[in-house]
Amino acid sequence: MSEAPDDTTPDHAVTGVLHPGDMGVTVAAACSGTVLWASEGRSAESCERAAGAGLTDAGDLASLVAAADIVISICPPHGAEALAATVADAGFAGCYVDANAVSPATVRRIAARFANFVDGSVIGPPAREPGTTRLYLAGPGAAGVAARFAGSLLDARVLDGGSIGAASALKMAYASWTKGTNALLVAVAAMAAAEGVSDDLTAEWGLSQHGLSQRLTYTAIRSAPKAWRWVGEMDEIADTFAAAGLPDGFHRAASEVFARLGEFKNSRSASVEQMLEALLNSPAAAEDAG
């Protein structure tokens, strides 16, 4: 053979994904080569999801870390630093990709734990159709990570000239609008309900803010069950605003709104009425108004 294949070419690549949840499993499924996950301590639902996506179970995190040359972290933002610490402490010597919704400052702290680090972020829903979901990557090793997703349902994009922090900053900016307006909309509706003008507001929205009442209903159905996961993300966004010298109140408030919706964590959906009641009748609400 004129050229010996090295172990980082896609055919022989081994990528570890921590942890394949609803979003992570689609990232893992889009990755070429062998894709490992670690079943230890995960739910039966996770096992089923990973098996369905054709992932290989490494067993525990130590085995995954020993076998993989790239590890991609996809978890709720409040768990990102602890997960990175666990992987670093397990002696991982490959390229660590943090793809979570954390601030540039948080991602730089995580980066400091690894010799090879790529800053990543995912924008869009779980990647089940082409064109919906992008994995943004920044840092010296970004192209090598992106190569593993070539031709897949996940559109991996290297940020032009982006240093560590750029992919996270992009995610913070993007979600600060999408999730920030979700939280605001719920709070606006709760305020109208508290003042007894819900029907009047719905009527006026019907005249001049087309689609807003429908968006409120959709937020109850789709967002309320996920709100608990967004508390940490709103805190990371607020920190990012503060670091730029901008008012952080929008997302401190959004964090509080999502925290009050935490009770819908295990629900399939909520009604607008249930959602507004959770907002208005939380112990924090009574305290604020008192």
Add this chain to the structure above:
Amino acid sequence: MSEAPDDTTPDHAVTGVLHPGDMGVTVAAACSGTVLWASEGRSAESCERAAGAGLTDAGDLASLVAAADIVISICPPHGAEALAATVADAGFAGCYVDANAVSPATVRRIAARFANFVDGSVIGPPAREPGTTRLYLAGPGAAGVAARFAGSLLDARVLDGGSIGAASALKMAYASWTKGTNALLVAVAAMAAAEGVSDDLTAEWGLSQHGLSQRLTYTAIRSAPKAWRWVGEMDEIADTFAAAGLPDGFHRAASEVFARLGEFKNSRSASVEQMLEALLNSPAAAEDAG
């Protein structure tokens, strides 16, 4: 004559409008009967605007108050209480309509100064075309006020069963979304600029948030010059949220954003770049980041 017309029928009605600015002059022009304004202390621009709308100059506020049976207050929210106090102190005995963007609590304080009071609010742009602009009215005298606008460009609506505070609450809820999202959008763009990911955000918005970049440009052109007037309105909205036990941070932040745009008060418009620079380079920004 079988029936003597009383002086409150539309034909003999005398309405005072304080003060006919860009919005107020269209409210005044839509009002039937004699419509007074008071030129004392007002700008040449106001005089021209009032004359153009066919308003009658009462001279000073005392003369207006003596002649009118309804006085409608339309002014920036931070001036609403002082204006009401001036009218009450001048001995006004008719029906006072506060149509400003103030909280239910503020409007109830204002109402306490008058024996006859109607809570009002205006939603929409200055009323120059049919169907764009509504004057919401609440309280026992609301129908009498609405009658003066029958068949006009201003759609006056009495809130069904609405007590004093309902029209103001509706305005607070409505503007908390429209102006709150304006402020958030500007802050998001400033955060992206501070982190060097503006172009990446614009590209992602082009893929998944249609019209948002255009809205940002439109906000710079149309909203930046008016931002100074919205500082007080955001404060009133934040107070309304707090009174309902809801997080007030969205609109405390929006107030700060609009305050930083105060320098565009006398501009015809701003560019996105100018607007973001004003946000990021304000003395408050340096302090927050420091």
